[in-house]
Amino acid sequence: MATTKTKSKLKVLLSPWAILTGILCGVIIGLYFPKITTLITPWGKIYLSLLEMCVLPIMITAIISSLGRLFMAKQVGGFMLRLAKIFSLGIIMASLVGFATGLVGKPGAGLSKDSQIILSKLLIKAESESQITDVSSNPLIAFMTDLVPKNIFSAMSKGQNLPALFFAVLFGIALGMVRQESSKTALSIFDAFFNAVLNIMGWVMYGLPFGICFLFAAQISQVGLNIMSALLRYVVIIHIAAISVFLINSVVIRVSAGKSFLQAIAALKETLIVALGTCSSFASIPSALRCLQQGFRLDKRLVNLGVPLGITLNPQGMILFAVVSTIFIAQLYNVTLGAQQLILVFVGSVFMAMAASGAPGGAVVALIAIILEPLGLPVGSSIILLIAIIAVVDPALTLVTVHANCAAATVLGRESNQPLSEKSRIISSG
């Protein structure tokens, strides 16, 4: 009795009101109480670590068990084709929205003199402090080098998600090809691991109102209001683009899962909040899998495989960032982008966004060199400007990527007309 009572009391922490209160407190503390912010920032980091702790185990077990089962059921080919279709549609949709908002909204045109002075000072300060921004000569090769781990355990111990993902995909396929009872046992073990970590994730979510408060306070205190005002137009345009993509993906969820806009948000609320608070789409994966499992009736194999892959292969938020930022920089330097260049921006954005999923923090922004260099746009200064502003737009962009892949998962899960096998039902019951 006692335990159920405490449990129901704790349930308060999972309500949207608790989370909203957390966000509000975080915003207020971040804006007006810098001293408290420095005090609680370490706690925010600890909460972020808790979330990130679950990422690798969940991602690896989810991919291995899902891919293994799909392979055993000989459904991999069809699945991959569907995955490719959904992801490429998503990517094209996001970049079209990016182009439309960027070209119509003109984020970099008509900067006021005051804004120019603020940006100019920012550049001079940054450039006098550091040497020339080092951009690797071939970002694609760098991406491939990052993708293939030399030592999978070392990669995992360093928290490198991309090589872990790569290995998990290979391992899942390999395990699925071992046609023995023992491989089924192995898959069951991975399922058990997966569900165990999902349980941990469930406990971590009780701390969400506090964690989100700490994380928001730290995030908001970091934003330079000066820079923010100078690049207000850019920030607004990115958010308009993000909201548009969010709405389109909400329509996708409505059509595929039959949930209304508000119902979908309610079902995904934890995930969306985690994405906003952590600015890390990988850190949002465990929560996304949990929410999709609890709130939707979907084929768990496909969802568990699709979401982690989608974070890397369908990063719609990062594509928006790449497209709008490139247009912004071009307008800033009065360079008109022709049709040919726009195609270049599209291709570059896709590569950049995929490479970005493996890169940490500021390195993400540096990857925009992939697009700017062939266009003959200044790289060093653009990176400095974008690094100064990314903290402002990152929450919305992460939200878009995570939400987009939840939407993709609803399509993936629904389109599976195959009846669920016994084994996958066991996964889903966790």
Place this chain on the structure above:
Amino acid sequence: MKLSAIVFYRWLVTFPFVIALYGGTASAIEGVSLPFDLQKIADRGKLTVVMLRDEAVPFFMNDTGGRLFGFDVDLANDIARRLGVEVEFKREAKTYDDIVKLVAERRGDIAVSNLSRTIGRAKYVRFTEPYIVLHQTLLVNRLAAARQRRGQDPLKILNHTDVKIGTIGGSSYINFAEDAFPQATIVPYTDREQAIQDVLDEKIVAFMFDNMVIKNWHFEHPEGGLLLQTTVMKEREDPISFAVPWDSTHLLSWLELYLREIKKNGFLDELVDKFINNDQWRQRWQPQKQNQN
């Protein structure tokens, strides 16, 4: 005590001018005649300081009342005071090379004029150790540099035959630029503003001069950093020295001693603080139009 008194006495006899330094005034020693280069200055009663005709902030410029002031002006005044003579500024030189020419022709006693010490000029005049070391600095058009598609390092981008780099004609920077960018075409300008305007208009890719000039340009054009990138070439120095005629050997060694002195007693640091590290002097400053012709 005794021993040190003897040492002091010997030192006093050997270097009469040290007295002048420590005393702050030029007290003469009875019965000892000055070396001829100093005697000439003493006879005239004034030190003729060669200085560029145009202003070079913060080294020499006019204040709102039309009076000359600046880093080099304070230095020249102090040197004259220590020598016990008046100061006279001779401002005929249109270019920095003209300053060297005037000094070499003995039409001035000393050049205190933001003058770079170079191996080429040292063939004609004698230089002291530098009293301040500036750095060769580039103002690069960001877009023009990016269009080269040769990476991020300005030093690599600019060293190509199709690249034009502007600098001030008749200054040490012609040599400095040729030395740093042997492949590039160096374009001499008389007007600095025009040169930088040409960088903005992408007629040339970069303008090269010392970090003080570039810093001053940024101060006057606070929005300029968005289009133009400043690259201070840390390893390429621009030593600023006094220059004297080749046969003013005694004045030269006196100046070396003087420099050691003002480095120790804080006067040089004071000047650096007043004119380099701070911008208060700008309130006194009345910018001058560059003389054309």
